[in-house]
Amino acid sequence: MTAVPTTPPLDASPPARVPALAVSGVTHRFGDRKALDDVTLRVPAGSFTALLGPNGAGKTTLFSLVTRLYDNRSGSIEVLGRDVRLQAAAALSQLGVVFQARTLDLELSVLQNLLYHATLHGIGFAKGRQRAMEVLARAGLADRARDKVRTLSGGQMRRVEIARALIHRPRLLLLDEPTVGLDIASRAALLEQVRSLVSDDGIGVLWATHIIEEIMPGDRVVVLHRGKVRAEGTFDEVSAMVEASSLSAAFLALVGEQAGGAI
Structure with a gap:
């Protein structure tokens, strides 16, 4: 999988008139x-x-x-x-995404899953680790950072997926x-x-x-x-x-x- 190129961040609070998502006239077959x-x-x-x-x-x-x-x-x-x-x-x-199908690597630790995602977004190791611990703390899972994903409950896995989706600070x-x-x-x-x-x-x-x-x-x-x-x-x-x-x-x-x- 190729890394997502980094771009200058948007303002933390984009103007209200600019929607987070705008879909117009989309047809797909x-x-x-x-x-x-x-x-x-x-x-x-x-x-x-x-x-x-x-x-x-x-x-x-x-x-x-x-x-x-x-x-x-x-x-x-x-x-x-x-x-x-x-x-x-x-x-x-x-953009951050949590798909219906589980996409975490069960054999890696929670932290390793997040660090891999950070790398895909061009975030360096030190900053990636810092952000990973921040989003895990907010999800109430900082104490599980070094545990393998397979040891988590289904609800905890979903919270990790959300934390992972937030590591690059999407809007x-x-x-x-x-x-x-x-x-x-x-x-x-x-x-x-x-x-x-x-x-x-x-x-x-x-x-x-x-x-x-x-x-x-x-x-x-x-x-x-x-x-x-x-x-x-x-x-x-x-x-x-x-x-x-x-x-x-x-x-x-x-x-x-x-x-x-x-x-």
């Missing part, structure tokens, strides 16, 4: 199947935005386009105003179904950790989920179904769009599938 259909959405800087949709809605495909695992051949995708195709290094340097964090397989307590702890990044550090978060209970009043919501954005707005705005009494009812009306919990 796999052969004859249209996985995304003219998708447009925004993640404002310093916001918690939930990308809500059932399995197969296109959430993972969208993440793959934002992170350049796939090439977007239509529309545009910008991270903090940087086009991911035209300014890939600058855009990706401001946008993408999380694809991060609570899959976690118990209720671990899920709540993970949500609390991520929400603190929004409230305390002003990081923009796009949290992909199919679990309505993970969304709170005041969150922004994008409903994605069969590759199309069905609604976008605040928790209350999305509910009001279809005159629904709750987000669960709004989701049911928008996508015509059973909602009300894990979808």
